[in-house]
Amino acid sequence: MDLVSPADFVKERLESVQAYALLSWQSITNLFSTPRYLADTLVQADLIGVGSLPITLMAGFFIGAAFALQSSSTMARFGSLSLMGQLVSLSMVKELGPVLTGLMVSGRNASGMASELGSMQVTEQIDAMRALGTDPTRKLVTPRVVATIGMVFILTILADFVGIVGGLAVSRALLGLDAHEYWSKAWQALVAGDIVMGLTKPIFFGFILATVGCYFGLSTKGGTQGVGRSTTQAVVVSSVLILVADLFITRVMMLIFGS
């Protein structure tokens, strides 16, 4: 490989960021004019939603259970095991559910999108689509972004729920806590601010993982090897961006709801 000068390197990176920003912008503005591809959106929703359901449910349950178990020793030390329901539900809804779902779906679907669009790019199918008069950002990107946002949103709610159930299972079976008390504490703990934060995150995470997946797919260069590279990069970049976004959204929401 040729050595690139630092100036060229920076320029290239800036251009990528610009191209990514443009693609993300278009993926949303496309919704405000025809043609819209509803059928493609439903196909994607099915692929992402149904396909990722088992792993998100599994992950949600076990993280809830493991979290309850981990916390139990700390909480027992401070004599407040009875607060388990609140702790698990707040953590799941505000933090663990959204982040876990985002990362899981990103591992499964950001990579899927990058490799699918990437192979289409290197076999000239994207060019063929443009040549046939179809805008790939409308036909391929927007349906994926919309479907992902919708599905990550729903999957997050489900993950939150099974996570709390996982915590309950551990609390009852291993810690001997009262199921009824756990359950009512879990619900009472959640106030509007927590729920808004918990439901805002998946919208951003879904948007990030879909746009990053599509961006790396569409910018694939260099044959099958390039497709492999795009796939890995899509997962890495989307996961990191999700974690960074998580911090920022948490901060902004805390400012808004004052906690």
Next chain:
Amino acid sequence: MADSTSLAETSTALAAPAAAGPDIRFEDVAITFEREPVLDGISFALRHGETKAIFGIAGAGKSTILKLSLGLMRPDQGRILVLGEEVSAMPEADLFELRRRLGIVFQESALFDSLTVRDNVAYRLMEEDVVPPEEIEKRVREALRFVELEHTLDLLPSELSGGMRRRVAIARAMINQPEILLYDSPTGGLDPVTSTTIVELLVKQRDVFHTSSLLVTHRLQDAFTMASHVFDPQQNCMVRATPEQRQQIKMTFLILHEGQVIFDGTLTELKGSRDEYIREYIS
């Protein structure tokens, strides 16, 4: 340049429905990839109803010319006019409309591998959403019959041979009878029999629908065949043209060499060329 073509052809061009200017015009176009200039100031024109064969060694920039014509790539320098519109200056969003008036057959066919042959060929009509489904089905069958592949309707591209894929790609490109067709090496890597079938298709398309086209090819023989044969609708095959018919065939040849157009003219001019590289190329 356009001016270098023969007078005989200019007179037949006038007989065609008067189009404003040529169908495609390149004006001093240059493009560079990774510091290598691939096209270095090329100019040519494709007139209405004309077929221009483009030659050049591998990597000469032939496919690039076709992609530039559709606005799939943008030149670093120069202007490209297609059907009177300057594609080199149009934003991508405006190009989709214009691209529907052109058809392209990619070098590697570029069929959508998740769609059946039927859906690949119907793609344009389904996208435009103005033709009713029964009419689409009818036209898809017609187009596939044209390339003699009607029996493959429900197959996936991965189940076809290379030559069959090429012919499906041709059917897909011409389903809505575009005004200009761009063929990228339609006979590349195929056996002589299949190649002849494909050349026959191109001759048929040219003589039945009078479509203008750019034909990229490695095989001079294909272009010579196109220049010397016409389609006979009665026998449904191409036949050797009579000398008068030959005069009517609007066929030109363009040779690329080191980023420049070193030849652009008729078969007679090509055969009469004194240039050493050209003589070697056509021998």
